[in-house]
Amino acid sequence: MTTTNSPSSPSSESLSRFSMKGVWAFLIVLFSMPLGHALMILSEKFAGDAYVFHAALVMGFIGVALLLWGFIARNATQQTILGFLGGVLFWTGWVEFAFVYYARRYGIEPLLDPVTKEVITKPEYLIMPSSISFWAMMMLGYTLNSRTGCNLFNWIQRHFLPKEKVRTFRAPVHNVAVTTFMEFNAVIWTCYLLLLFVYDEAFIGDRHPIAYIIAFGSLVWAMYLFSRLIRIKNIGAAIRYAIPTVIILWNTVEILGRWNLFKEIWVHPLEYALEMTLILVSFFVFIAILYFSDKRHMKQKADKNTQKTDETKS
Numbered sequence: 001m002t003t004t005n006s007p008s009s010p011s012s013e014s015l016s017r018f019s020m021k022g023v024w025a026f027l028i029v030l031f032s033m034p035l036g037h038a039l040m041i042l043s044e045k046f047a048g049d050a051y052v053f054h055a056a057l058v059m060g061f062i063g064v065a066l067l068l069w070g071f072i073a074r075n076a077t078q079q080t081i082l083g084f085l086g087g088v089l090f091w092t093g094w095v096e097f098a099f100v101y102y103a104r105r106y107g108i109e110p111l112l113d114p115v116t117k118e119v120i121t122k123p124e125y126l127i128m129p130s131s132i133s134f135w136a137m138m139m140l141g142y143t144l145n146s147r148t149g150c151n152l153f154n155w156i157q158r159h160f161l162p163k164e165k166v167r168t169f170r171a172p173v174h175n176v177a178v179t180t181f182m183e184f185n186a187v188i189w190t191c192y193l194l195l196l197f198v199y200d201e202a203f204i205g206d207r208h209p210i211a212y213i214i215a216f217g218s219l220v221w222a223m224y225l226f227s228r229l230i231r232i233k234n235i236g237a238a239i240r241y242a243i244p245t246v247i248i249l250w251n252t253v254e255i256l257g258r259w260n261l262f263k264e265i266w267v268h269p270l271e272y273a274l275e276m277t278l279i280l281v282s283f284f285v286f287i288a289i290l291y292f293s294d295k296r297h298m299k300q301k302a303d304k305n306t307q308k309t310d311e312t313k314s
Contacts, residue, residue, distance in 0.1 A: 021293065022230035024286050025238035029084070029246040031283040033253075034266035036092050038276055041269055043097075053101055059093030070177025077294040080236035081287060083180030084243070091185055099124035120258075121199060129196050135189055142186075145169065150183075180240055187247045195254055206258050215255040222249035235294045 039059075047055040063086045070082030102108075103123035111121040142148050143156055147169040157166045198214055199206045225245040232238040257264045265272040 018230055019233040019238070021235050021290065022226075022232045022238045022242070024290050025232075025235070025242040026226065026229055026245060028239065028283060028286045028290070029242040030249075031279050031286070032084075032088050033246065033250050034264075034276070034279060035283060036088055037264075037266040038269035039092055040096060041267060045270070053097060056093045056097030056100075059089050059097075061093075063087065063089030063091075063093060067177055067181050070181075071175055073177065075294070075298070076176050076236045077239075077291065079176035080180050080239045081291065083177035084184060084239060086177070087181040087184030090181070091188060095185070095189075096124065099128050103127055121196075125192075125196055129193060129200070131189075132193055135193060138186065139190075176236060176240075180243070183240060184243050187244050191247050191251055195251060198255075199258065206255070211255060215252050218248050218251035222246075222252070235290050235297075239290070 043055045043059070044052050066082045066086035066089065070079045070086060073079045073082060100123075103126070108123035108126060110119045110123050111126060112118065113120050142150075143153055144161070147154075147157075147166075157169070194214070198204045198208075198211050204210050222245055225241070225248065229238060229241050229245050232241055256262060265275055269276045
């Protein structure tokens with residue numbers, strides 16, 4: 001079967017023995033996870049019940065604006081960063097808050113601990129599993145009709161679909177910003193559904209052996225992905241590869257938090273304002289490091305090409 005290069009997966013030429021760019025990319029995506037949670041909490045806190053959904057609407061529009069900016073950007077790294085940031089704001093503003101809106105509108109009650117009466121699962125996450133049919137529809141579309149560059153999709157297509165059909169598949173989009181945007185939303189949606197079905201006592205339960213397998217299996221999987229990530233020297237590819245690496249790792253973080261093994265400071269951003277501020281500052285510092293590193297690399301590459309052209313002419 002022939003292979004197709006995709007902007008969502010690194011080519012063999014973009015790999016090296018070790019690259020700090022992969023580490024920076026990992027930290028950028030990692031810090032976006034608690035920041036996304038904190039953004040939701042702070043929106044509810046400061047906007048209040050009267051304006052929280054207006055704030056969420058604006059948040060989603062900013063995400064779309066960043067996506068469109070990335071769509072017209074010429075630099076692949078800039079496209080990747082804008083697509084990623086757009087995906088974070090779109091998911092938080094329009095997806096998560098949409099479930100919050102309908103949960104409140106129809107009076108869905110949270111799931112409480114039978115002993116402590118503390119909230120275990122918020123109402124919006126109790127109704128989110130209802131989106132699984134739409135998720136399955138999207139996954140079937142990617143699996144049966146396109147080449148995404150995702151190793152999991154590639155494996156399924158290679159082992160379960162006729163080879164002559166797979167050869168005709170083409171990448172659904174070629175714009176890096178759109179690819180990154182869709183990748184973030186698809187992966188985080190998948191992991192949300194996985195965890196919510198695991199938490200549900202009607203299906204599995206958060207103390208079931210399967211929950212332990214998912215928690216520590218996700219950790220091992222993320223470690224493997226990280227070992228590949230730190231070999232990627234292309235900045236855009238590193239960020240795109242860091243998205244599934246971090247979100248899969250976050251399965252472990254979420255389950256350990258569910259077991260009360262540590263306190264999730266991003267759920268209490270005002271109590272841990274200093275820590276969350278440091279995460280926020282570090283997030284933008286790492287983005288700046290990668291952006292200007294890529295800019296310097298592109299300039300050096302352009303200078304070399306100019307030098308070669310001058311030597312050829314002379």
